[in-house]
Structure formats: C-alpha cells, structure tokens
Amino acid sequence: MLAGPLQVLAAVGEHEHVTRAAQELGLQQPTVSRTLARVQRAVGVPLLVPHGRGVRLTPAGRALTESAARALAELERGVRTVQEDDAVGTGRVALGFLHTLGAAAVPALVRVFRADHPGVRFQLHQGAAGAVLEQLVAGEVDLVLTSPVPRREGLLTDALVEQPLVVALPADHRLATPGPLELSAVAAEEFVLFEPGYGLRELADASFARAGIVPRVAFEGQDAHTIRGLVAAGLGLAVLPSAQRGTSEVFAGVVERPLAGPSSTRTLGLVRRDEPLPRVAAAFRDLVLARGELLLR
Structure with a gap:
C-alpha cells in the first residue's frame, strides 16, 4: 500500500x-x-x-x-x-425479522447455519414490518424476514413460504370447534389486533375488507404472545399465524381455527438491499432460500 x-x-x-x-x-x-x-x-x-x-x-x-x-x-x-x-467462518450477520418469527422460526434457521459456521455472530432486530424494513434501507441490518413481501425500489425480495393464518378464539367460545372459519361468521365479535404498521394488521385489515366487515377493535398490541393472552382471557378474537407447537405461542385457553377464503395465508419473504452482501450474510441468505420450510416449524 x-x-x-x-x-x-x-x-x-x-x-x-x-x-x-x-x-x-x-x-x-x-x-x-x-x-x-x-x-x-x-x-x-x-x-x-x-x-x-x-x-x-x-x-x-x-x-x-x-x-x-x-x-x-x-x-x-x-x-x-x-x-x-x-468472513464466512467468523463474521457477523445483522438480521431483522417480525416478532412472530422469533419464538421458533429464526432460532431454527440460526441453529442450522451455526452448525456449519459456529464462529458466526448474529445481531438480531425484532420489530414491525415497517420498522425492520427502514433498518434495512438505512444499512443497519443485512437481511429482513418479513410479511407481506414488499415491492419497493432498491430492495430485492424472495418469497419463501406460505404460512397459514387462523382465527384465535377463547376455548369456551361457541365457535371454538374444528375446521376452517369464515370471517363473516364472527363479524359481530370484538377483535384484538396488531397495531397499525405491523404486517399482520395490514393482512387482517385486507381480509376484513374483502369480507365486507368493519371490525370492532377492542384492543391493539405489538406482540403475538400478548394478543393470545388477551384472547385466552375472553377479551376478543384475533387473526394470527398458526401457533408453532412446542413453543410459548401455544396458549391454554385458546383454540385456533384455520382462516377460510382466498386470504388464508401470509407470504413470508427474505428482503435485502440491491447491492452486494457481505460474504457471511450471503451464505446465510443461501441457507434461508434452501431451508425456508424451517419458517413453518
């Protein structure tokens, strides 16, 4: 030099x-x-x-x-x-993701990756879809796991898997029975929804609009665990991703019925800036693209 x-x-x-x-x-x-x-x-x-x-x-x-x-x-x-x-062997991956992916999906992906790269460090950022995407644009994270998959200039996206959505009901609710459930059947109920700005709120609002329903929103929250707790307490119904068995997402006192209709799933995707990734982040991206089914564990 x-x-x-x-x-x-x-x-x-x-x-x-x-x-x-x-x-x-x-x-x-x-x-x-x-x-x-x-x-x-x-x-x-x-x-x-x-x-x-x-x-x-x-x-x-x-x-x-x-x-x-x-x-x-x-x-x-x-x-x-x-x-x-x-460095692929000892570098750092900065990953943004939705709160709903933190209990099992992200740990499963990180565990598989670190089995081959034990020296890699992860910097994890949880938040609403809008917040983690802004961190990506600002260069604070390398990759984002989110839903809905954004269409935004300067960002590259890969759709990974379709995750089933459910209506969560208190276990003693009259409709807490097996089988898919149409939103029209619970149009008069009160709901516990994510706050505006969260991807799940966007999906829920779109589902209500397609069903011609203006929901009665009793509570708004930022965390799926808290929302399930409010449902278990009988304070309303919720539109959520299906709970991942064996995790804290499964609540006693909550029954899930698959959401019926064309908007019964959400697309989980991987987002990055339209520029070269650090080698270690590119290696993790490749793992996520190859093992996207781990997001549904």
Whole structure:
C-alpha cells in the first residue's frame, strides 16, 4: 500500500527522524519531506524546522503526528472489523425479522447455519414490518424476514413460504370447534389486533375488507404472545399465524381455527438491499432460500 500523509506523519512522529521514517516506509527522504511540507501548507502551522542537513518536528508537528497515529490505529481497527464481519467462518450477520418469527422460526434457521459456521455472530432486530424494513434501507441490518413481501425500489425480495393464518378464539367460545372459519361468521365479535404498521394488521385489515366487515377493535398490541393472552382471557378474537407447537405461542385457553377464503395465508419473504452482501450474510441468505420450510416449524 502506498504511504499516505497520515502514514508519513505517524512514522516521523514515531522515529522523530525523517530519514528513518522514510526507510521504514520504503520512500525516499525528499518524498517524505515534501509530504510533510504539503501538510504544513494545508494546516497553515509550522510543522518542520531545519536541523543540520535535515529537519525536525516542531511541537505542533509532534502533536499532529500523534493525532495521525491515533487516526491510523482507528482506521486499522475499522478495516479489521469489516474483514471479520465479511468472513464466512467468523463474521457477523445483522438480521431483522417480525416478532412472530422469533419464538421458533429464526432460532431454527440460526441453529442450522451455526452448525456449519459456529464462529458466526448474529445481531438480531425484532420489530414491525415497517420498522425492520427502514433498518434495512438505512444499512443497519443485512437481511429482513418479513410479511407481506414488499415491492419497493432498491430492495430485492424472495418469497419463501406460505404460512397459514387462523382465527384465535377463547376455548369456551361457541365457535371454538374444528375446521376452517369464515370471517363473516364472527363479524359481530370484538377483535384484538396488531397495531397499525405491523404486517399482520395490514393482512387482517385486507381480509376484513374483502369480507365486507368493519371490525370492532377492542384492543391493539405489538406482540403475538400478548394478543393470545388477551384472547385466552375472553377479551376478543384475533387473526394470527398458526401457533408453532412446542413453543410459548401455544396458549391454554385458546383454540385456533384455520382462516377460510382466498386470504388464508401470509407470504413470508427474505428482503435485502440491491447491492452486494457481505460474504457471511450471503451464505446465510443461501441457507434461508434452501431451508425456508424451517419458517413453518
């Protein structure tokens, strides 16, 4: 790598001698002296004074070379971090996903990936669909697992699986029986829904609109676990993804009936920016595309 002004300043500051700094950098002494002179003209403060046949640093020159050394050290740490985060064996994947995927789906994908890449670290971000997509656009995460699958300029999407939607009812509800359930059958009921901005609220509102229903919303929440708890307490019905067996999503006192009709599923998709991914994130993307069925565990 060619020595830039920061490297020249740092080397001169370390050796307090232009010739030795030039030797360390593999440059000619005049080149080092000219670089220092250019920096001196740029900052407008004397950095060098004649000393014998050469030059020596002024106090201002020594202070600036110390700053250059610190800046180079910070830059080197940044380079190492970027290289480590990009390494397939020891890098980092920043993943955004919906709250409803956190209990079983995301842990299943991470577990399979780390079986082959045990040194990889994951930075996990849960949130509403809109929030995690904004994190993706801002560059805060590499990949997002979400629903509905967005159509947005600058983003690339892969549809993965169709996840069944259900109507969750209190276990003692008169309609808590097996089989699919039309929303028209519960049009007069009160509902517990996700807050606006969540993908499931968007899907629920679209389903109600197709059925010609204006739902009576008794409660709005941000977490599927809490919404199921409110249903179990008899405070309303909910439109949710089917609970994943063996997880905390399964609530005593809640019965799920498959949602009937054309909008009975939601599409889970993987979203990324339209730009190259770090190698480790690309490897995780490939795993998700190959093992998308784990999202339905």
